[in-house]
Amino acid sequence: xxxxxxxxxxxxxxxxxxxxxxxxxxxxxxxxxxxxxxxxxxxxxxxxxxxxxxxxxxxxxxxxxxxxxxxxxxxxxxxxxxxxxxxxxxxxxxxxxxxxxxxxxxxxxxxxxxxxxxxxxxxxxxxxxxxxxxxxxxxxxxxxxxxxxxxxxxxxxxxxxxxxxxxxxxxxxxxxxxxxxxxxxxxxxxxxxxxxxxxxxxxxxxxxxxxxxxxxxxxxxxxxxxxxxxxxxxxxxxxxxxxxxxxxxxxxxxxxxxxxxxxxxxxxxxxxxxxxxxxxxxxxxxxxxxxxxxxxxxxxxxxxxxxxxxxxxxxxxxxxxxxxxxxxxxxxxxxxxxxxxxxxxxxxxxxxxxxxxxxxxxxxxxxxxxxxxxxxxxxxxxxxxxxxxxxxxxxxxxxxxxxxxxxxxxxxxxxxxxxxxxxxxxxxxxxxxxxxxxxxxxxxxxxxxxxxxxxxxxxxxxxxxxxxxxxxxxxxxxxxxxxxxxxxxxxxxxxxxxxxxxxxxxxxxxxxxxxxxxxxxxxxxxxxxxxxxxxxxxxxxxxxxxxxxxxxxxxxxxxxxxxxxxxxxxxxxxxxxxxxxxxxxxxxxxxxxxxxxxxxxxxxxxxxxxxxxxxxxxxxxxxxxxxxxxxxxxxxxxxxxxxxxxxxxxxxxxxxxxxxxxxxxxxxxxxxxxxxxxxxxxxxxxxxxxxxxxxxxxxxx
Numbered sequence: 001x002x003x004x005x006x007x008x009x010x011x012x013x014x015x016x017x018x019x020x021x022x023x024x025x026x027x028x029x030x031x032x033x034x035x036x037x038x039x040x041x042x043x044x045x046x047x048x049x050x051x052x053x054x055x056x057x058x059x060x061x062x063x064x065x066x067x068x069x070x071x072x073x074x075x076x077x078x079x080x081x082x083x084x085x086x087x088x089x090x091x092x093x094x095x096x097x098x099x100x101x102x103x104x105x106x107x108x109x110x111x112x113x114x115x116x117x118x119x120x121x122x123x124x125x126x127x128x129x130x131x132x133x134x135x136x137x138x139x140x141x142x143x144x145x146x147x148x149x150x151x152x153x154x155x156x157x158x159x160x161x162x163x164x165x166x167x168x169x170x171x172x173x174x175x176x177x178x179x180x181x182x183x184x185x186x187x188x189x190x191x192x193x194x195x196x197x198x199x200x201x202x203x204x205x206x207x208x209x210x211x212x213x214x215x216x217x218x219x220x221x222x223x224x225x226x227x228x229x230x231x232x233x234x235x236x237x238x239x240x241x242x243x244x245x246x247x248x249x250x251x252x253x254x255x256x257x258x259x260x261x262x263x264x265x266x267x268x269x270x271x272x273x274x275x276x277x278x279x280x281x282x283x284x285x286x287x288x289x290x291x292x293x294x295x296x297x298x299x300x301x302x303x304x305x306x307x308x309x310x311x312x313x314x315x316x317x318x319x320x321x322x323x324x325x326x327x328x329x330x331x332x333x334x335x336x337x338x339x340x341x342x343x344x345x346x347x348x349x350x351x352x353x354x355x356x357x358x359x360x361x362x363x364x365x366x367x368x369x370x371x372x373x374x375x376x377x378x379x380x381x382x383x384x385x386x387x388x389x390x391x392x393x394x395x396x397x398x399x400x401x402x403x404x405x406x407x408x409x410x411x412x413x414x415x416x417x418x419x420x421x422x423x424x425x426x427x428x429x430x431x432x433x434x435x436x437x438x439x440x441x442x443x444x445x446x447x448x449x450x451x452x453x454x455x456x457x458x459x460x461x462x463x464x465x466x467x468x469x470x471x472x473x474x475x476x477x478x479x480x481x482x483x484x485x486x487x488x489x490x491x492x493x494x495x496x497x498x499x500x501x502x503x504x505x506x507x508x509x510x511x512x513x514x515x516x517x518x519x520x521x522x523x524x525x526x527x528x529x530x531x532x533x534x535x536x537x538x539x540x541x542x543x544x545x546x547x548x549x550x551x552x553x554x555x556x557x558x559x560x561x562x563x564x565x566x567x568x569x570x571x572x573x574x575x576x577x578x579x580x581x582x583x584x585x586x587x588x589x590x591x592x593x594x595x596x597x598x599x600x601x602x603x604x605x606x607x608x609x610x611x612x613x614x615x616x617x618x619x620x621x622x623x624x625x626x627x628x629x630x631x632x633x634x635x636x637x638x639x640x641x642x643x644x645x646x647x648x649x650x651x652x653x654x655x656x657x658x659x660x661x662x663x664x665x666x667x668x669x670x671x672x673x674x675x676x677x678x679x680x681x682x683x684x685x686x687x688x689x690x691x692x693x694x695x696x697x698x699x700x701x
Contacts, residue, residue: 023200349391566608
């Protein structure tokens with residue numbers, strides 16, 4: 001019987017399936033042919049079967065590297081229930097239990113053995129593996145081994161050396177979310193040989209992806225209550241332990257059956273929470289981001305992100321835990337730009353600079369006992385060094401550990417780990433640290449957060465945006481997300497005639513007024529200044545700064561200023577340009593925008609009133625327009641934007657301010673009739689504009 005036939009038979013015999021899911025058969029066939037490989041398959045696509053099935057057909061043992069003990073236990077229990085010889089070896093087992101399983105593995109009594117990456121640190125474990133016939137090493141959640149991935153784990157980085165030490169057995173790496181750069185990193189770190197690379201698609205057509213802008217916690221809870229009422233069963237992701245506890249308590253007060261899951265719980269508590277949810281003894285899990293990795297519960301009908309995730313990868317992987325049964329499910333993210341501060345805190349903690357690492361190492365040298373050991377918690381070390389973010393201590397220790405300067409060890413009777421200096425003769429000044437790599441990692445982490453914010457502000461199909469982010473171009477609009485279902489989205493279309501030339505000229509102007517770094521674009525000017533440059537303004541702020549000498553100066557001078565302003569709003573909504581946050585709202589290109597500028601990406605936008613259609617665009621020079629009032633309204637907008645921490649256009653775009661300056665309403669009913677003033681914005685923002693208009697009218701009769 002050939003490999004494919006044996007796999008088909010095992011599929012029916014052990015798993016009870018008559019056919020493979022999309023993409024599975026190709027992966028299984030490649031593995032059975034003996035090739036190394038990388039598999040990217042969406043959550044719920046059946047990645048586990050891709051290595052479990054070949055394991056039954058191959059001689060010897062399949063080692064499965066998995067990052068979470070709860071994930072291992074879940075999969076091993078399911079395999080054993082199906083009558084398969086599977087086990088796990090991890091830190092939860094006593095040494096006699098580990099030895100018993102190692103002996104059984106050496107004797108060939110297991111087909112699948114799940115291990116944590118930390119196990120490979122022990123030379124005794126490696127010695128046993130050298131006596132075992134290993135047919136396949138399957139590395140699950142493989143994005144963890146790329147420092148450019150969203151869940152980098154240093155112990156995964158060792159796996160390339162582990163494979164070499166074991167004689168380079170066949171290896172397959174699997175993950176649900178990996179950008180092209182992360183996929184390349186996985187292949188390089190593992191040094192896979194002529195590997196197949198199968199990406200079975202990132203689309204999840206049964207998920208409706210919604211991003212809801214919220215200003216206050218009360219709005220989040222009001223929306224959450226509606227989602228829970230409508231969908232009942234789901235997961236709510238929060239950024240911090242404190243928020244998990246707060247949300248869990250609120251849902252409990254609502255009468256929901258819930259579990260909470262966060263890093264402040266011990267291993268047993270987290271495992272219990274996970275098992276309660278899997279066994280459907282609770283309807284909702286409120287958790288930090290580790291929860292759900294590999295969870296096999298098919299009836300999750302919603303996933304809510306209570307706060308902004310740190311990356312698109314993390315967001316999409318977590319959202320993908322909904323609807324694993326293929327039925328429709330709702331995924332909603334509550335977006336408040338202020339929540340980026342939490343993620344920036346995490347980035348700071350994950351990326352201590354070289355000076356901080358040297359300071360922490362010097363602290364260890366000073367605090368070490370005669371055995372060159374330090375028995376202090378991360379919080380105590382942070383206080384000793386003068387760091388407010390104790391996460392930075394853990395990150396610095398990881399860097400020092402990878403450099404071979406320290407090792408962490410368990411301390412009897414202490415929850416935290418101790419730290420042992422391996423080369424105490426080395427001074428802090430003489431530490432060999434790859435500063436370039438450390439700085440590059442921080443750049444990438446911040447770029448990931450920037451991309452997540454770009455997704456929240458973009459007004460193109462969420463699924464299309466995400467597929468493009470992962471390098472899968474050409475997808476059709478999903479028809480389910482909040483953008484696709486918005487009433488005003490019907491006018492989005494590809495460019496016609498010379499419209500593409502206008503867009504590429506506008507993007508070129510943005511590029512000329514930005515700086516290109518290795519990690520992406522950085523803006524130097526706001527939208528108004530860029531539009532002035534493109535339309536050939538002779539204003540003092542253009543001529544005195546030399547912007548009139550740029551090659552893109554005046555290339556859109558044939559277009560009314562209002563048209564170009566409208567075009568910029570559409571480019572922003574389409575995710576082609578981005579407004580950076582800070583003291584000034586600076587506009588720059590996104591990666592998508594750069595590709596459109598170069599003619600390498602198809603796109604659709606909601607086009608402003610076209611010069612070609614014969615429609616007349618509003619121009620600042622038209623009769624009835626007062627630039628002084630317009631300027632005062634922009635000042636009002638700037639104050640509101642600063643108070644809310646959002647870009648000015650989020651309050652009202654220039655076109656709406658122009659309409660307000662022309663129509664000059666002084667009552668709420670009249671203000672609601674102005675183009676661009678919806679009910680929500682009228683309630684939140686309209687009043688101060690009406691007061692400013694009334695004041696202007698009193699001065700000007």
